[in-house]
Amino acid sequence: MSDENKPSQMLRVPTPLIDAVRELSRLHRQGKTSEVLSGLDDLIFTLDDGSASSQNGVYQTISSICSRLDNLESQLSGSENSNEVPSTKRLNDLEQKIDSINNRLTQFAEAIMQLQSNINNQPRRGKSYYGNSYNQGQPVKFQPITEESLASRLGVTPETIRKERESQPAPLFFAWSKRKDTSGIGWEFNQKTNLYHPIT
Secondary structure (H helix, E strand, O other): OOOOHHOOOOOOOOHHHHHHHHHHHHHHHHHHHHHHEEEEHHHHHHHOOOOHHHHHHHHHHHHHHHHHHHHHHHHHHHHHHHHOOOOOOHHHHHHHHHHHHHHHHHHHHEEEHHHHHHHHHHHOOOOOOOOOOOOOOOOOOOEEEEEHHHHHHHOOOOHHHHHHHHHHOHHHHHHHHHHHHOOOOOEEEEEEEEEEEEEE
16 A cells, blocks of 8 residues: 555644644645655755755845835835925926016017017108119209209299399398208309309
8 A cells, every 4th residue: 555545644743833734734635745745855854954044044134135125115215205395496496487587588579579669650761862772861962053943943033033142142142042942952153153052
């Protein structure tokens, strides 16, 4: 009769081992007797060999590592909470700077619009008669003209021009012609050329 088919024997088992023996019995009933025996042989050999103390040392090392990991995790979670305050402060500072920049940009935009409005409201300068940019801003130079041309320019007859010139001194004629001229130019008679010269 093989060992597996022998009837069970009653043994006294120390109280701390009762649960383990029950588990071994359950595995035996499931047909895993050879695996159970092999495992028990290895365990007994290890215990007899004295390497159990080294396993205890490994267990203690693992326990120590686990506790150190727990400490590190708690420190990291604590430092994350403490880092939240500075990062929040930095974020608030950044938002304030952005708001300040936006305010400055708004002020610049308003100033530019005001400048454009001022430029648009300034009176426009008229174009020169010839539309030549070279002549713009430069006074037009008048050439000496005849008595008939001056009369036409001042809106009087040539006889009136002659009468005014001969009846009063040159400065008074100048003032009279200046009042009559639409451009406000005074005229002076030159006896050598018999022409009227503009005086500006």
